Amino acid sequence: MMHLVLADSELELVPKKIIKHPAVVKGKSKILDASLHHTAMKILKDWRRRGRPDIVHFFLLLANDSILNKEGWLRVYVHTRNNEVIYVKPETRIIKNYNRFKGLMEQLFEYKRVPLEGEPLMEMKKESLEELLSKLNGKRILFCMEGKKTKLEEVLEEEVVCIIGGFPSGDFLSPVYEFANEKISLYDEMLPAWIVEMEAIVAYEKKFLW
């Protein structure tokens, strides 16, 4: 099984501090979104990296539609900057439209599960990255710039936890370097989360699925 963790992702509700800013009122979205709330965000700490639900969206679209997931070998988790964790069922079909996806995330923050009736497909728990990782079996591979330049197929094991940053720039907020069994780097530049993810998924398929 491959466990894929998007760590310290920049997914959050609009902070109270800026909720009455005209740009936020006009944008309507309750999820902080840098492309809508840019002018309002500048008084927030770390504003340059925050408000990126789009990264979470691409990450989930790629994971849940992948052959690895369809074959039952993948589990996906989204950890946020405020230490929430979203558990995503493998059978979840991620909504393709970005605006509707944000609507779904709003529901998740409010009710902690979607859909509201029947078996939930996504659940949100108050949980740190450390608490999440303590539940998952397998070698922990952290993708980071400081990591060793390594071919993925050499380090992947059948039971593996891949940890990918869910932020556009900067460093992890969680003390993730302590938790990793191996730190690796795929390229000389910082790569978007979905590119690291695609390399990890296909490498795992090649090594264990075919």
Add this chain to the structure above:
Amino acid sequence: MMHLVLADSELELVPKKIIKHPAVVKGKSKILDASLHHTAMKILKDWRRRGRPDIVHFFLLLANDSILNKEGWLRVYVHTRNNEVIYVKPETRIIKNYNRFKGLMEQLFEYKRVPLEGEPLMEMKKESLEELLSKLNGKRILFCMEGKKTKLEEVLEEEVVCIIGGFPSGDFLSPVYEFANEKISLYDEMLPAWIVEMEAIVAYEKKFLW
């Protein structure tokens, strides 16, 4: 070089026939978008598959951020249902926000190039799939359900043209089966364009880049 062609993609302006429908006027987008124009679209031919700029967006995000593209081995083309072709420069950074991406596509339909000043990063030409393919060197691999179940690494050549459908359901509109040197299928179900793309890109990297 790998040439990646998104064929018969469902990218178009809102057709005149529905341009005054309340759902279209309210939605504001000039690009046909099934998630906004659903009710208006039902009088259009093929409405169930049309209006999917999101597929083009994911496709380009994955391609242009990929390691293969950063290393200079990838060229990307978006062919549409109305026989336009978008040529995308490898150095183009695809805009992450979906709504802004649609704004860019509007500009492209109007001015045939973006940005308007300086060297264009994307250009749109009136061109059929056949005309596009006649310009590209390499073995033509078509991904389709009727194709032979094959491991990608066995059929990829260094000069290769990979043709992927840019529609959510149904079949190619262009006579693409005639143009292909090899038809292959990666899985027993229809896969989203971006999943086929990720398999093709990573398989090519493994075979020729590393």
